[in-house]
Amino acid sequence: xxxxxxxxxxxxxxxxxxxxxxxxxxxxxxxxxxxxxxxxxxxxxxxxxxxxxxxxxxxxxxxxxxxxxxxxxxxxxxxxxxxxxxxxxxxxxxxxxxxxxxxxxxxxxxxxxx
Amino acid sequence: xxxxxxxxxxxxxxxxxxxxxxxxxxxxxxxxxxxxxxxxxxxxxxxxxxxxxxxxxxxxxxxxxxxxxxxxxxxxxxxxxxxxxxxxxxxxxxxxxxxxxxxxxxxxxxxxxx
Numbered sequence: 704x705x706x707x708x709x710x711x712x713x714x715x716x717x718x719x720x721x722x723x724x725x726x727x728x729x730x731x732x733x734x735x736x737x738x739x740x741x742x743x744x745x746x747x748x749x750x751x752x753x754x755x756x757x758x759x760x761x762x763x764x765x766x767x768x769x770x771x772x773x774x775x776x777x778x779x780x781x782x783x784x785x786x787x788x789x790x791x792x793x794x795x796x797x798x799x800x801x802x803x804x805x806x807x808x809x810x811x812x813x814x815x816x817x
Numbered sequence: 818x819x820x821x822x823x824x825x826x827x828x829x830x831x832x833x834x835x836x837x838x839x840x841x842x843x844x845x846x847x848x849x850x851x852x853x854x855x856x857x858x859x860x861x862x863x864x865x866x867x868x869x870x871x872x873x874x875x876x877x878x879x880x881x882x883x884x885x886x887x888x889x890x891x892x893x894x895x896x897x898x899x900x901x902x903x904x905x906x907x908x909x910x911x912x913x914x915x916x917x918x919x920x921x922x923x924x925x926x927x928x929x930x931x
Binding site for chain 1 (some may be wrong): 820848850852856857859860861862865867873876907909911912917919920921922923924926
C-alpha cells in the first residue's frame with residue numbers, strides 16, 4: 704500500500720533563505736507524487752507533480768522537487784523564501800489502481816521570519 | 818472558472834443533529850472525493866466516487882454517507898453529528914484514469930459539532 708511521510712511538522716526559515724520540506728514515500732508501483740500548498744482558510748493548490756518524466760520537477764512560484772527513487776524521496780525546495788510562502792504544505796502519492804485517490808502526508812507548516 | 822464549489826463554508830451543529838455538505842464541479846471530471854482535515858493528520862479520505870453511479874469507502878467512513886447525484890454533484894451527509902466530526906471537510910475532483918492524476922479541491926467547509 705502507498706504511504707507518505709513528511710518529516711518535520713513545522714519548519715521556520717528566514718526571508719530570502721533557501722528552504723527544503725521533506726517527503727518520503729512508500730509505493731508498490733512507480734509513483735505519481737504531488738506537492739500541494741494550503742494558505743490560511745483556503746483550499747489546496749497544486750504546486751507541482753511527478754509523473755515519471757523528468758526527475759527534477761519545476762512548479763509554480765519558483766518551487767522545485769527532485770524525485771529520488773533510491774531514497775524514496777520527493778523533497779520540495781525553493782531557493783529564496785518570501786513572506787507569502789508561509790503556509791501548510793502537503794505531499795501526496797497517488798493510490799495504485801484506477802480510483803485516482805491521493806494519499807496525503809501529515810503536512811508541514813512553514814513559517815517565514817522577516 | 819468556478820472549479821469545485823462547496824456549501825456551506827461554515828456550520829455549527831449540536832450533537833445528534835444531521836446535515837449535508839454539498840459539492841459541485843464544472844470540470845467534467847468523472848471522479849469525486851470527500852476528505853477531512855484535522856491538525857497533524859493531513860487529509861484523510863472519507864468516501865469517493867470513481868465514476869457516476871459508484872461510491873466507495875475511504876479510510877474514515879464511519880458516521881458518514883454520500884450520494885453521487887449526477888456527474889457534477891457529490892454530497893456528504895452526517896446523520897447524527899458527533900464532536901469527533903468537528904473538522905474541515907474538502908471536496909475534490911479529478912480524472913481517475915488520467916496519467917497526470919492531480920485532484921482539484923474546493924475551499925473547504927468548516928464544521929463544528931458542540
